[in-house]
Amino acid sequence: MVNGRLFTLGCSHTNYIWPTWADFIGHFFEEFHNYGKLGCGNFFALSHLCEINEKYKLTKDDTVLIMLSDDNRADFIQNSGTWTSKGNVYAPSNESYFG
Helix, strand or coil, X not given: CEEEEEEEECCCCCCCCCCCHHHHHHCCEEEEEECCCCCXXXXXXXXXXXXXXXXXXXXXXXXXXXXXXXXXXXXXXXCCCCEEEEEECCCHHHHHHHC
């Protein structure tokens, strides 16, 4: 068991309906927080890293693992403050959304 906190960020490969690499590694830490989200990209991860630092006051004893995503992911904050994650902007399912 690792003394300390683990924070993971990324897309569905990080947090999904079944266990991911983050869940496996999280078992080895005293405290584990998974901030992955389906369809999200690097902007989401960076934004949440800033929020995590504000909330938890990260120290040198914390571990942060980020699974970088494609640069064509569409993740953005709506006016309401909620995140929209549409995945790949070129996906056929997003044609009506992005044109």
